[in-house]
Amino acid sequence: MTLADLPFPSGWFVLARGADLRAGQVQPAQLAGRELVLFRGETGVAHALDAHCPHLGAHLGHGGVIREGVLVCPFHGFRFAPDGSCVGTGYGSKPPRSVGLTCHAVVETGGWVFAWFHPQAAPPSWHPPQLSMDEYTPVQCTLTELRTHPQETTENSVDLGHFAFVHGYRDMELHAFVTEGPHLHTRYTFVRPQGFPGLGRDLRVEISVHVWGLGFSFVDVVLPALGLHTRQYVLPTPVAPRLTALRLGMALRRAPEADWRLNAVPRWFFDGWVAGRAHRTYVEDVMQDREVWEHKIHVARPLLVDGDGPIGRYRAWCQQFYG
Ligand code: FES
Ligand SMILES: [Fe+2]
Numbered sequence: 051m052t053l054a055d056l057p058f059p060s061g062w063f064v065l066a067r068g069a070d071l072r073a074g075q076v077q078p079a080q081l082a083g084r085e086l087v088l089f090r091g092e093t094g095v096a097h098a099l100d101a102h103c104p105h106l107g108a109h110l111g112h113g114g115v116i117r118e119g120v121l122v123c124p125f126h127g128f129r130f131a132p133d134g135s136c137v138g139t140g141y142g143s144k145p146p147r148s149v150g151l152t153c154h155a156v157v158e159t160g161g162w163v164f165a166w167f168h169p170q171a172a173p174p175s176w177h178p179p180q181l182s183m184d185e186y187t188p189v190q191c192t193l194t195e196l197r198t199h200p201q202e203t204t205e206n207s208v209d210l211g212h213f214a215f216v217h218g219y220r221d222m223e224l225h226a227f228v229t230e231g232p233h234l235h236t237r238y239t240f241v242r243p244q245g246f247p248g249l250g251r252d253l254r255v256e257i258s259v260h261v262w263g264l265g266f267s268f269v270d271v272v273l274p275a276l277g278l279h280t281r282q283y284v285l286p287t288p289v290a291p292r293l294t295a296l297r298l299g300m301a302l303r304r305a306p307e308a309d310w311r312l313n314a315v316p317r318w319f320f321d322g323w324v325a326g327r328a329h330r331t332y333v334e335d336v337m338q339d340r341e342v343w344e345h346k347i348h349v350a351r352p353l354l355v356d357g358d359g360p361i362g363r364y365r366a367w368c369q370q371f372y373g
Pocket of ligand 2: 216336
């Protein structure tokens, strides 16, 4: 089975960082083979609509503007309310009734703007948790495109065997694996022999993974020896068959009992240099999987053996997103 045979899953998928979508801003977005227009009204609420104007087909994400709370098409000025209904033409005439753009549900959490996708256009059946980043450094984000599918990137979280082979971690121990509806939670520990730059080698790492559907994972990583906590976001958005826009976000915080080397550095240095270096290390680790992801096939009935981790249970949990 090729990756293209895995259909688009339902779920919440990131279209933008919240900070990159300012009030009154309009931008194009892609989700599951569809072109969307993403915008934030002057009141601060984000919306997503199908992108192409029903009049003569202009893309509202390329040149559309917000005027008096409605989205105005760049071609002839047709006007669309945030719910997608057409509320005016560019000529002052009345638009035909029942003309409009499909509206996609949007939520914001953790500083990200998510849109709901369902292959049969069913409304959202669940919502991700509201996350606050108050105690953290500003989230740094890297966006990359991968020839893969969100189920494959998310499977990394439970593929314990690859951590040693691809990433060089050792002493991997699984402590928990729980699923409840669209939420999957797992905890494990390992030792990172290569450590982190400036912070020593052979560091024990505690990982707590929360997966909400196949588009939204956050991973809380603790380095107990240093008192360093990080929040890592793994946000794969399927844009086309076999093409995923992967956003990797990361922020840090110092626990009260943090190592003196961490507590000694001033805030501006911690927020800038330390957080930046940690983010680059995180992205480098994830990118160690890139070549495998981009060339692997999807083995629907994998040959699982002891040491693999709970891949079978993960695959069973994934089924709900293809219903
Ligand atoms: S194409 Fe949008 S108003 Fe004509
Ligand atoms: Fe990996």
